[in-house]
Amino acid sequence: MASAVHISQVSKSFGAVKALRNISFEVNEGELFGFVGPDGAGKTTLFRILTTLLIPDSGEAKVLGMDVIEDYKKIRPQLGYMPGRFSLYQDLSVEENMKFFASVFGTTIEQNYELVKPIYHMLEPFKNRLAGQLSGGMKQKLALSCALIHKPKLLLLDEPTTGVDAVSRKEFWEMLRMLKEEGITIVVSTPYMDEAKLCDRVALIDKSEILQIDSPGNLTKAFTKALYGIKHPDKYRLINVLKDYEFADSVHPFGEFIHYTDRRGSIDESGLNEYLDSKGLTEANIQSIEPDIEDLFMSLMQPEELHV
C-alpha cells in the first residue's frame, strides 16, 4: 500500500526542551491513524511538521510522497488542517468562512459540496451567524467543513475533540468514519484513550516519544499481565488497602472497578478475597478482565518526573 505519511527518525527541540525524540512511523493511504497521548507529549509539534509549518532538526519527513522542506509548496494545497485551537474568523459568518477557505484554495463551495454536505448541512440553518457566536460542537463542525472544502488528500486533525462532551465526540468520530469511506487519509490526535479504539491504527505517544504503534486489537494483546477488576462500594478504602497488599503490582481506578495486577502473575482470587475480608472489605467482587488501551498506556509510560 502506498504511504501517505513517512516519518523517519525525526527530532525537534525548542531550546533545551526536546519536543520530539527519534519519531518514526508510516501512515498508509486511506488509513484513519490516531496519535493518543496527554498534553505535552509532542502531538502538536508533530502536526506542525506534517503541515510543513515547522522544520525538523533531524530525520526525514515525507507527506504524500513529498519532502516537507523541499516540496512544502506542493504539499500544502493537498492538506486539510484543523489546528487544536479554533482558528476560523470569528467575525465572519459561517458561510463567509467557508467561501474564504474555498477561495484561498482556488475552489468554490459548490464544486466540492457533495463531500462537505453531510457535515455542512447541519450548519446551513445558521449560515449567516458569526462563527464566534457558534457553540463548541458547531465550531468544530465548521472547522472540519473548512478543512475539507478543497477536497484534500490528507486530513490532519490536532485534538479535534478536546473539551468536547461525550455526545459530540461520538458524532465527530462518526463523521471521520464517513470521510474515511470517501478515501481521505486521516491523521488525528487525542488525549482521550477511549478514542484509540476508533482508529485503524494508533501510535501511543508520551514525553516526546512513541511508546507503541499497532491496531487497537493488537495493542491490547501487548498487555500480557493477568488483569483483575475489583469492585467494592468503599472505593477509596479499597484503593488504599490494595496498594498496601504485599503482592500488589499495579492498582488503578477505572470507572466502577479498580484494575489490579499482581506480582505473582495470575492469582487465586480467594486469597485476595481473604485479605480484603481481613481489612473489613467484605463481599468485594473480583473478576478476571480484558485490558483496554488505557491499561497498556499506563503500563508503558514513565511517571512524570521532575528534573531540577
Added chain:
Amino acid sequence: MSELAISAKGLTRIFGDFTAVDHIDLDVKKGEIFGFLGANGAGKTTAMKMLTGLLSPSSGEAKVSGFDVYTEAEKIKKRIGYMSQKFSLYDDLTPEENIRFYGGVYGLNDRELKDKKDELISSVGLEQFRNKQVGSLPLGWKQKLAFAISIIHDPKIVFLDEPTGGVDPVTRRQFWERIYEVADSGITVFVTTHYMDEAEYCDRVSIMVDGRIDAIDSPSGLKSSFNASSIEEVFISLARSAERGDG
C-alpha cells in the same frame, strides 16, 4: 446548621429570551464527591457561577455552605475553593509565590501562610521546585499544585471545573486519589468532567440537559434506572435528546 453543603430549589437564570438554567433542584451533602455532568452548553457553567456567588440567579433559591446566593455572595466566596483547567496558576511565578499570592487573596496572615506553604509544598512533593517557575512544571504537577492551593484556606466546599483535562492517565488517577483524600477530610467536592469513567468515582452525579437536571443519583443508581452498563451510556441517552444543540 443543616447537613447540606449546597441546596438549590428552582434555581433559574435567564439571559434575554434564553433560559440558561431552568429550575434546577440540587442537594449536595457535606463531604460528598458530587459530579456535575452535562453536554457543552447545557448550562453547567452558568449554574456553577450562581453557586459560587459570581452571578445572581433570575429566580429560585440556593444556599451554599448555609449562605444565601442572593444576599451573602461574599460570605460564600470566602468559604469555597475553586480550580479550573483553563485558569489555575500564574506560570511566571514560582510555586511559593503562587501560594503566597492566593493565600493573601484568601486573607491568611503571615504565620498561617508560612505554615501552610511548607505543608502544601511537601504534600504535593515539590520541595525541590519551590523556586522554579510554575510554567516549567509538567501539566499534571501544575494541576496537583493548583488543587492544593484551591483549598489553602480550608474551605467547606471546593469547585473543580474539568480539573483533569489533557492530563496523562496515571496523573489523572493520582489526582482523583487526592480528591478522595480531601473529601475524606470533610471538604465537599463539586466536580465537572468530560471523562465518563471519572463520573463513576463520584458519590452522586447529576446530568444537565437543556438547562434542566434530568437525572441525579449515585452512579450505580443511574445505571440501574437507565438499564445501562456505564455512565457514558446514561449520559449519551440523555444528552442525545437535547433540543438546544450545544448552544
